[in-house]
Amino acid sequence: MSTEQILKNTNAQLLDEFNASVMFDKELYDQDIRGSIAHSKMLCEQGLLTKEDQLDIELGLVQVRKEIESGNFTFKISDEDIHMAVEGRLTEIIGDAGKRLHTARSRNDQVATDFRLYVKEKNHSIMIQLKEVVETFVNVASKHTKSLIPGMTHLQHAQPINFGYHMLAYANMFKRDFERFESSAQRNDVSALGSAALAGTPHNIDRFQTCETLGFDRPTDCALDTVSDRDFALEILFNISTAMMHISRISEELILWSSYEFQFIKMSDEYATTSSIMPQKKNPDVPELLRGKTGRAYGNLISLLTVMKGLPLAYNKDTQEDKEGVFDSVKTMEISLSILNEVIKTMKVNIDNMEDACKIGHLSATDLADYLVQKQNMPFRTAYYITKSVVAKADELNLDMSELNIEQIRSSHTDIKDIDEEVVSFLDLRNSMNARNSFGGTSTEQTKVQINKFKSWLENE
Ligand code: ARG
Numbered sequence: 001m002s003t004e005q006i007l008k009n010t011n012a013q014l015l016d017e018f019n020a021s022v023m024f025d026k027e028l029y030d031q032d033i034r035g036s037i038a039h040s041k042m043l044c045e046q047g048l049l050t051k052e053d054q055l056d057i058e059l060g061l062v063q064v065r066k067e068i069e070s071g072n073f074t075f076k077i078s079d080e081d082i083h084m085a086v087e088g089r090l091t092e093i094i095g096d097a098g099k100r101l102h103t104a105r106s107r108n109d110q111v112a113t114d115f116r117l118y119v120k121e122k123n124h125s126i127m128i129q130l131k132e133v134v135e136t137f138v139n140v141a142s143k144h145t146k147s148l149i150p151g152m153t154h155l156q157h158a159q160p161i162n163f164g165y166h167m168l169a170y171a172n173m174f175k176r177d178f179e180r181f182e183s184s185a186q187r188n189d190v191s192a193l194g195s196a197a198l199a200g201t202p203h204n205i206d207r208f209q210t211c212e213t214l215g216f217d218r219p220t221d222c223a224l225d226t227v228s229d230r231d232f233a234l235e236i237l238f239n240i241s242t243a244m245m246h247i248s249r250i251s252e253e254l255i256l257w258s259s260y261e262f263q264f265i266k267m268s269d270e271y272a273t274t275s276s277i278m279p280q281k282k283n284p285d286v287p288e289l290l291r292g293k294t295g296r297a298y299g300n301l302i303s304l305l306t307v308m309k310g311l312p313l314a315y316n317k318d319t320q321e322d323k324e325g326v327f328d329s330v331k332t333m334e335i336s337l338s339i340l341n342e343v344i345k346t347m348k349v350n351i352d353n354m355e356d357a358c359k360i361g362h363l364s365a366t367d368l369a370d371y372l373v374q375k376q377n378m379p380f381r382t383a384y385y386i387t388k389s390v391v392a393k394a395d396e397l398n399l400d401m402s403e404l405n406i407e408q409i410r411s412s413h414t415d416i417k418d419i420d421e422e423v424v425s426f427l428d429l430r431n432s433m434n435a436r437n438s439f440g441g442t443s444t445e446q447t448k449v450q451i452n453k454f455k456s457w458l459e460n461e
Pocket of ligand 1: 107320
């Protein structure tokens with residue numbers, strides 16, 4: 001072979017590889033086979049395929065599936081994609097009948113159908129995982145409706161809350177995630193099959209039948225939109241990104257809480273590793289990875305948004321770039337949710353350290369101001385300044401406000417020199433937490449109301 005010929009061949013092979021998606025879209029083999037079986041049944045019922053051919057096609061496709069699942073299928077770059085690979089092998093097995101399968105269909109509606117089926121199924125399995133995570137947070141919350149932890153803003157001690165309430169904040173985030181996947185699943189429960197290349201088909205097909213066989217809710221309305229629409233893929237990427245952001249936030253807290261400075265929780269040893277140089281260390285690798293993997297989920301979302309932004313109607317090959325990111329994000333989501341679930345289930349909560357931390361930073365300062373407003377009808381701003389002098393007094397005595405006795409409080413400011421002794425109990429940290437009994441507040445009572453709401457949601461969903 002001449003050098004020129006060799007170069008030409010190498011080039012052709014590179015182009016084949018560049019063009020092919022089979023090495024990653026083989027993930028869709030099962031959806032592709034189900035789609036083809038549904039299509040063949042419909043063709044048969046519409047008189048576009050004989051019963052005999054339909055049966056051959058169906059049995060042939062079942063064999064192809066077996067070959068793939070047993071590892072006996074050879075995926076070849078020359079097949080280009082999973083659709084051609086399956087159809088090619090089918091024709092090898094059953095002969096000419098295999099060539100009739102592609103009547104009234106195009107790879108454009110085929111890939112749109114397969115990918116929608118995949119995303120639909122992943123929406124549902126991720127919802128199941130999210131529900132488990134919500135349940136785990138609610139279970140931890142139920143055990144800690146009285147355990148005090150400093151509630152923070154700006155990562156500075158603000159007001160005492162209970163740890164169960166803190167856990168419920170995450171239960172709420174993952175419940176919203178669940179609802180986002182659910183709403184996407186409903187919106188995108190549509191069958192693309194029968195849209196053909198871009199404009200429908202002259203054959204007398206029945207799109208409602210294939211839709212029903214595949215378990216979709218309804219067929220899409222406009223073929224032109226259907227073959228180029230990837231909103232359903234963008235939605236799952238966005239929903240995963242948001243859930244990963246929530247996972248990243250709890251991971252950040254787990255890392256902080258398990259640090260020497262906090263010591264609020266202890267994660268099970270499986271989720272920490274030792275340092276290769278510092279033998280005393282335990283590093284929170286697992287939550288760090290959960291936090292880190294959020295980056296790739298965002299990347300996959302931005303990547304597909306960018307792929308889609310300049311596409312003229314209808315199908316363009318750019319769209320082939322839609323799959324790897326979705327597969328990657330889905331896998332990241334699945335593993336992250338199952339690991340997070342175990343981390344939360346197995347963490348040990350150090351209630352004493354959390355409560356001790358509440359005695360730093362005058363967490364009940366707002367309670368004094370609220371007391372003066374409520375009991376002495378003082379304008380809030382005046383109460384705020386008087387409270388500041390009590391804070392200064394406590395600092396001077398090296399005490400937390402919750403530890404001041406009545407004399408120390410009275411001597412902080414002339415305007416409260418006769419303040420009733422009951423004020424001391426208002427500054428108690430647990431009383432402070434329980435005083436926030438407004439709807440959605442942190443009191444043990446309200447926390448229990450919220451837990452019960454979650455429990456009935458978990459039972460009924
Ligand atoms: N592998 C292609 C994809 O994933 C399938 C559709 C190809 N259609 C076409 N007309 N080239 O998008």
